[in-house]
Amino acid sequence: MLQKKALLALEDGRIFRGEAFGYHRTTTGEICFNTSMTGYQEILSDPSYCGQIVAMTYPEIGNCGTNALDLESDSPHVRGFVIEELSPIVSSWRSEASLQAYLTQHHIPGISGVDTRALTHHLRTYGTMRACLTSEICDGAEAVFRAKNCEERADLVQEVTTSQSYDWDVDGTLSRPWVQNYPTRRTETNSQQDTLFSLPEAQHHIVAYDFGMKRNILRSLRRVGFLVHVVPARTPAEEALALQPKGVFLSNGPGDPATLDYVRENIRKLTHHVPIFGICLGHQILGLTFGGSTLKLKFGHRGSNQPVKDLQTGRVFITSQNHGFAIAPDSLPDCVGVTHINLNDHTVAGLRHKEYPIFSVQYHPEASPGPHESHSLFQRFFNLVTEVQGN
Incomplete structure (x- = not known):
C-alpha cells in the first residue's frame, strides 16, 4: 500500500x-x-x-x-x-x-x-x-x-496547568510501582550491590505550582518523603500560604517566562516565607523574580545528554534538558549566585539565593527520559525543608 x-x-x-x-x-x-x-x-x-x-x-x-x-x-x-x-x-x-x-x-x-x-x-x-x-x-x-503566519500564543502555561488543585498520591499507590526494585545508591560494604528503595512515609507537606508539570517530578517528590499539594499556575501567594506548606516547588513548563508577570508577583510574595525549589521554567521564574532577565537561545537545549558543571564541587553531571530560554548571567543581582553552568555553551544551569533557602536548576533531575545523576536534588530540597523546620 x-x-x-x-x-x-x-x-x-x-x-x-x-x-x-x-x-x-x-x-x-x-x-x-x-x-x-x-x-x-x-x-x-x-x-x-x-x-x-x-x-x-x-x-x-x-x-x-x-x-x-x-x-x-x-x-x-x-x-x-x-x-x-x-x-x-x-x-x-x-x-x-x-x-x-x-x-x-x-x-x-x-x-x-x-x-x-x-x-x-x-x-x-x-x-x-x-x-x-x-x-x-x-x-x-x-x-x-x-x-x-503561524500564530504564536503568549501564555502557553494556561494551556497545560491544572484547572484545580489536588493532593498527589497520598496513599503512595501511584509512586510505589516506580520505587520497587529502584536502585538508589551503593552500599558502603559492597559497592557492587544496589540498595533497594522503599517508599517512605510522607513527612513534609509542600505546595507545587503546576506550570506544566511532568508526573515523574511528582513521583520524585513523593519518593523522598514529601506530601505534594498541586495548585494551578495562577494561585495567589496568600492562598498557597494559607495551606501552611513547609516548602514550595516550581515546576517545568512551556513558553517564554518573561510573559508570566502574574506568576512572578506571587512567587515574590513567597520568597520570605518558605524554602523554594525550581526546575526549568520554575528556575527561570525565580531568576526573573530576583531581578534577572532571560534570553532566547538560538536552538535551545533539548535532550538527555547535556553536560552540567557544579561550580562548588567541580563535579560534572549529564542531564536531561528541555528549554529554549536561559537566565542572562550578567543580569543577576549580588544576592543570587550561579551554582551550575552548561558546559556546551556556558549558560546558567543553576542558581541559589544567598540569604533565603531557595535554589533552582535549568534541567530535569527527574529525567524521564534521561540520566538519574541529579536525582539527589530532590533529597537536597527535602533536607533543606527539614533544616528550616528544625530552626
Missing part, C-alpha cells in the same frame, strides 16, 4: 518531504530538535513541548511502542512529530499501542523519511523557527506561507 505523502516547511523556505504517519492533518508551530536516543513517549507527553513540532535526531523511532505507565501527562502536547524512520515492528512486553496508533488516537500528525540530520544542522545554523507539517498541502509555497 502506498504511503501518504507529507511535507515539512520551515518559515525560511526550506522544505523536507516524507511520508505521513499518525493523524493526517495540517499543523503549525515552533520546530525544535531533541537529541535523546530513547524516551520518545515521555517527550511527546511532556507539557513543556506545548505548541512545538519536535524532531528526533535518533534515526529510528517507535521500537518500543507506547504504554500508559510511561506517560508524563494525560495526553501528548506536541503539535507534530518528525522522525527519520518509523520502526516497522514494536518489540516490548510493556507496549500497549504502537506509536502510529498513539499519535492517531490523539490527532497528532507525524512525518517520517525526513533527513533529520540535515534538518538539525539547518536549525543549529539558522536557529529555531516556525514550521508547517502537513499531509494535506502539496504546494511547498503554501506550506511555507502557513509557517510564516
Whole structure:
C-alpha cells in the first residue's frame, strides 16, 4: 500500500518531504530538535513541548511502542512529530499501542523519511523557527506561507496547568510501582550491590505550582518523603500560604517566562516565607523574580545528554534538558549566585539565593527520559525543608 505523502516547511523556505504517519492533518508551530536516543513517549507527553513540532535526531523511532505507565501527562502536547524512520515492528512486553496508533488516537500528525540530520544542522545554523507539517498541502509555497503566519500564543502555561488543585498520591499507590526494585545508591560494604528503595512515609507537606508539570517530578517528590499539594499556575501567594506548606516547588513548563508577570508577583510574595525549589521554567521564574532577565537561545537545549558543571564541587553531571530560554548571567543581582553552568555553551544551569533557602536548576533531575545523576536534588530540597523546620 502506498504511503501518504507529507511535507515539512520551515518559515525560511526550506522544505523536507516524507511520508505521513499518525493523524493526517495540517499543523503549525515552533520546530525544535531533541537529541535523546530513547524516551520518545515521555517527550511527546511532556507539557513543556506545548505548541512545538519536535524532531528526533535518533534515526529510528517507535521500537518500543507506547504504554500508559510511561506517560508524563494525560495526553501528548506536541503539535507534530518528525522522525527519520518509523520502526516497522514494536518489540516490548510493556507496549500497549504502537506509536502510529498513539499519535492517531490523539490527532497528532507525524512525518517520517525526513533527513533529520540535515534538518538539525539547518536549525543549529539558522536557529529555531516556525514550521508547517502537513499531509494535506502539496504546494511547498503554501506550506511555507502557513509557517510564516503561524500564530504564536503568549501564555502557553494556561494551556497545560491544572484547572484545580489536588493532593498527589497520598496513599503512595501511584509512586510505589516506580520505587520497587529502584536502585538508589551503593552500599558502603559492597559497592557492587544496589540498595533497594522503599517508599517512605510522607513527612513534609509542600505546595507545587503546576506550570506544566511532568508526573515523574511528582513521583520524585513523593519518593523522598514529601506530601505534594498541586495548585494551578495562577494561585495567589496568600492562598498557597494559607495551606501552611513547609516548602514550595516550581515546576517545568512551556513558553517564554518573561510573559508570566502574574506568576512572578506571587512567587515574590513567597520568597520570605518558605524554602523554594525550581526546575526549568520554575528556575527561570525565580531568576526573573530576583531581578534577572532571560534570553532566547538560538536552538535551545533539548535532550538527555547535556553536560552540567557544579561550580562548588567541580563535579560534572549529564542531564536531561528541555528549554529554549536561559537566565542572562550578567543580569543577576549580588544576592543570587550561579551554582551550575552548561558546559556546551556556558549558560546558567543553576542558581541559589544567598540569604533565603531557595535554589533552582535549568534541567530535569527527574529525567524521564534521561540520566538519574541529579536525582539527589530532590533529597537536597527535602533536607533543606527539614533544616528550616528544625530552626
